[in-house]
Amino acid sequence: MVIIAVIAQKQLHTTLGQAGLASGIYIIGTLLARLFIGKKLEVIGRKAVLRFGALFYLITTIAYLYIPVIPMLYLVRLLNGFAYGSISTxxxxxxxxYIPKSRYGEGINYYGLSTSLAAAIGPFIGMLLLNYTNFKFIVFFSIALVLLTTIACFVFPVKNILLTEETKQAINKWTFDSFIEKKVIFxxxxxxxMGLSYSSVLAFLSSYVKIIHLVEISSLFFVVYALIITATRPLSGKIFDSLGEKxxxxPSYIFLTLGLILLSFTTSGWELLVSGGLIGLGYGTFMSNGQAVSLKQITSSHRIGVALSTYFIGLDLGLGVGPFILGELRSFFSFQQVYLIAAILPIVxxxxYxxxxxxNTAKQQPLT
Known part of the structure; x- marks a missing residue:
């Protein structure tokens, strides 16, 4: 996510908007997978989706070795995103x-810690390797990781849930409810x-730090992000379960805004790293706890896949279209101004909320 925009500009000589689309179209592929796989997950079977999704992810990662023109890069990114979306759904x-309903907040936060750490450590490794190696080496490194993941997906025991014929027929219908869980739309x-706001960091941080001359320390941005998430994620889950989601x-909205504002005014290394910590507290906290909020709305187990895919469709759509929208805004504003614009969204x-x-509180109060 963080290096592909640089690669697109450097090797394929694209505009910043095109480079942003190359970064974000991966998420569009993920979104499409969540939409389709979220609907069909329980019919196809969790085990089959996990295993064949992993194989497709491996094949599409190998395809990065052949991207001679920008349309080919778009296609590879789209399919690679679809494969990832299938696995993660x-x-x-x-x-x-594995999680008791009374401890969804804590359980989802522990699980979310793994994906959040990957989303933090991955960009750190990507930016580090980009400075010291080349794109081909990064692709081979990624292939090795995905190969290990694919093997693990075939070893990991997964039980499919049993569906009645009536439930299968309801799932197979091409209706709005079969794709989207209305209770999770908000x-x-x-x-x-939130995804739109955070995409400004994923897509353009590597370009921004060059302008403010903080390239060397920039790789630590995501290390701080990861450390903050690791330290706070279990606690935020317990707070969710014991005190309530609000x-x-x-705090997640406030911290992301503060982090982006600080990032826009950053002139030194310590400011850059503090902004990384604040953004981790903001976006990282929201991502997992938003998932827990979604699960609280669901009573039927066969709707869990649809509910979670609905939530992640929103998140992925923001991450996907954000780099292109903000990349086009960059034609009219400075990077600092773009980050200030992104900082407004969490306040909204x-x-x-x-x-x-x-x-909702007013609805629950009894009439007197």
């Missing part, structure tokens, strides 16, 4: 079988805005 549903929309959701989320929470 399966694993998101599989993990819920939190999915907030996830879209005690983790409100905070206001919408507060309004929604107030309405």
């Amino acid at each position: 399966a694993t998101n549903a599989i993990v819920t079988a 939190i999915a929309f907030l996830a879209f805005l 005690f983790v959701m409100y 989320c905070l206001v919408l 507060k309004v929604s929470l107030h309405k």
Whole structure:
């Protein structure tokens, strides 16, 4: 995610907007997978989706070795994203079988820690390897990781849930409800805005640090992000379960805004690293706890896949279209101004969340 925009500009001589699309189209592929696989997951079977998705992910990762022109890069990124979306949709549903409903916040946060750490360590390794090796080496390194993942997916024991014929028929219908869980639409929309905001970091940090002359220390940005998530994730899950979702959701919006504002004014290494910590507290906290909020809305086990895919469709859509939208804004604004624009979005989320929470509380109060 963080190096592909640089590669597109350097090797394929694209514009920043085209490079942003090359970064974000991966997430569009992930979104399409969540939409389709989320609907069909329990019919196809969790085990089959996990294993064949991993094989497809391996094949499409190998395809990065052949990207002579930008349309080919777009295609490879789209298919690679679809493969990742298939696997993650399966694993998101599989993990819920191990978590008691009363501890969804804590359990999802522990599980989310693995994906959040990967999302932090991956960019760190990517930026480090980009400085000291070349793109081909990075692709081979990725192939090795995906190969290990594929082997693990075939070894890991997975149980499919049993469906009645009536449930199968309901899933196979091509209706809005079969693709989207209505109860999760609101939190999915907030996830879209948060993903859109955070995409400014994923897609353009490597270009931004060159302008502010902080390339050497920039690789530590995601290390700090990862350390903060590791330290706070288990606690935020316990707070979610014991005190309620608002005690983790409100801080997530505020921290992401503060992190992006600081990033826009960064002139020194310590400021860059502090912004990474604040962004980790913001986006990292929201990502897992938003997933837990989604699960709280669901009562039927066969709807878990659809509910989680609905949530991640919002998140992925924001991450996917964000690099292109913000890349085009870069034509009119400086990087600093783009980050300030991105910082507004979590505040919008905070206001919408507060309004929604107030309405739900009013509905639950008994009439006198």
